[in-house]
Amino acid sequence: MTLCSAPAQASGPSPATKATAAPSATTVLRGRASWYGSYFQGRKTTSGERYNRFKYTCAHKTLAFGTRLRVTNVKNGKSVVVRVTDRGPFRHERIIDLSEIAARPLGITECGAATVVAEIVAADTPLGPATTPDNLAALFAADPDPEAAYTTYTVPTAVDQVAPTETPALIAAARVASKEVVTATESTNCPAGFLIQAGSFVDAANARTVQARIKSLLPNVEVNLSQELLDGRQRSRVFVGNFNDRPEAEAIRQRLMGWGIGGMVREVALR
Structure with missing residues (x-):
């Protein structure tokens, strides 16, 4: 994602609060994540970059190339930050395809796929394994349509607990039910609870x-x-x-x- 310089401002002090204010809402994606490995090594991605299974990258259908996501496996609480470099996935109602090195700490290479919560984070957020969000439970519970295969929604930034008056804004949801996109093989070697x-x-x-x-x-x-x-x-x-x-x-x-x-x-x- 290319960042352009801000236009020149008139002389005089500018409101510091506006320049440094954090976004009022965080965009969250909830759904199934899968991964791709050595078979695609070296192939050109949609962004033009060569796929490298040892770099923390991912594929998403619509997010701008360069967007960074903190992806958390809701089953085990493990998190990783990745950068969007490709388009996909295009089957089984998945929301994201992770590179092999990004999928491993989440346990997805063993499970085949897993339900994740992915937050859009700042462009300077370090790539790689990350700490579990303190508000993971609140982010997951804030899902406006938990029965859908996937959803995209916004919640207040740094929310610890979503108040009843702060209804999360639903951006998109799948027509397919979440239980219809999980195959029996995906539960192999995954935590029971x-x-x-x-x-x-x-x-x-x-x-x-x-x-x-x-x-x-x-x-x-x-x-x-x-x-x-x-x-x-x-x-x-x-x-x-x-x-x-x-x-x-x-x-x-x-x-x-x-x-x-x-x-x-x-x-x-x-x-």
Whole structure:
């Protein structure tokens, strides 16, 4: 994406707030991401660049070449920043094709494809693996049409939690339902889900107390105890839920934190 110089301004001070103000909204894309590897190595992309599977690039149907995206796998929370250099993908209602090196940290090379949230970021954002957005759960929950195969929408910049009065603006959505674009082979070797570990206790009575409190606060969420032997001592761990996606688990973890209950999200072992 080419950046042009700003037109000359009249003499006198210019409002600094306008020159440095951040965008009021972030454009978000939610949908399935796939990848392409060595077969395309060295081939010319639509932008004219040669495809290099060891560079952090991607293909998108319409975004301007050079646009940078922070792409996050909602299943495992891993993120990467890539640059648009090609057009596609053109099948299975995918929203983005990632280069091999970009797909690997997200776990997409093993899964074949994955549901992602992609945010348009500043042109000077470093390419490569990135930190998971702090507001990933809010970005994912803000989707105005979660049943569609893909959506594009805007949310307030740096939103931590989308307020009911701040309805996200839907830009585009697929006519196909999201469940119709996931094939059976894409779930191979992918995480089964996520749990919240809400505490590890030597005294089982303390664990049962925490379990009972969480059940009273979240009556529709599964809360279990796990007994494990660690360093010769019996420990009781409290596990909350079995969530399909990390954003869902993170949203519940944040609610628990608001009630004074700490915890961390753990990925369930592969099935």
